[in-house]
Amino acid sequence: EEPVVEEAARVDDSALYEQTVAREKTLTEVTWSEEKISQTLQLLQELKNLIEYLPGDKKAEFAGSKVHLLLDYLIARLSGKQGLLAHSTQVRKDLGVNSSALPSxxxxxxxxxxxxxxxxxxxxxxxxxxxxxxxxxxxxxxxxxxxxxx
CATH class of the missing domain: 4.10.860 (DNA Excision Repair, Uvrb; Chain A)
Known part of the structure; x- marks a missing residue:
């Protein structure tokens, strides 16, 4: 579940970051074995490579679709990249921005x-x-x- 905005504002940045990282770890590393993640990632990457062989109009249709966006998102997440919430929380932490100081x-x-x-x-x-x-x-x-x- 995504945290409610009001709750997130009350939690200091480091705690929010740790919660987010823990949730993301649960969604990938704990729920799925490393082997399953690797196999799924490989399958999605192969699928993305096959898109290059679509006829021109179908390739263009896919390139402009939401499915393309979701495929790239899944590949990124399974490759170990942070989600948007964890990344933005880390950036705020690195910059020393306290979420309680932000407009609510x-x-x-x-x-x-x-x-x-x-x-x-x-x-x-x-x-x-x-x-x-x-x-x-x-x-x-x-x-x-x-x-x-x-």
């Missing part, structure tokens, strides 16, 4: 600010196809937020 304005306004900020970073991603998929997802989130406001 939760809700749609905060989500809009975060999504708007993400748009700038997404545009600079090296994989243009993934950037396009993420831009579409962000656009959808913003539209939903606008509908919910009215």
């Amino acid at each position: 304005d939760a809700g749609a306004g905060l989500v809009k600010n975060v999504v708007s900020g993400m748009e700038e970073y997404v545009a600079s991603l090296p994989d243009e196809d993934l950037a396009s998929v993420l831009e579409q997802e962000l656009f959808g989130v913003m539209q939903k937020l606008e509908r919910d406001d009215s």
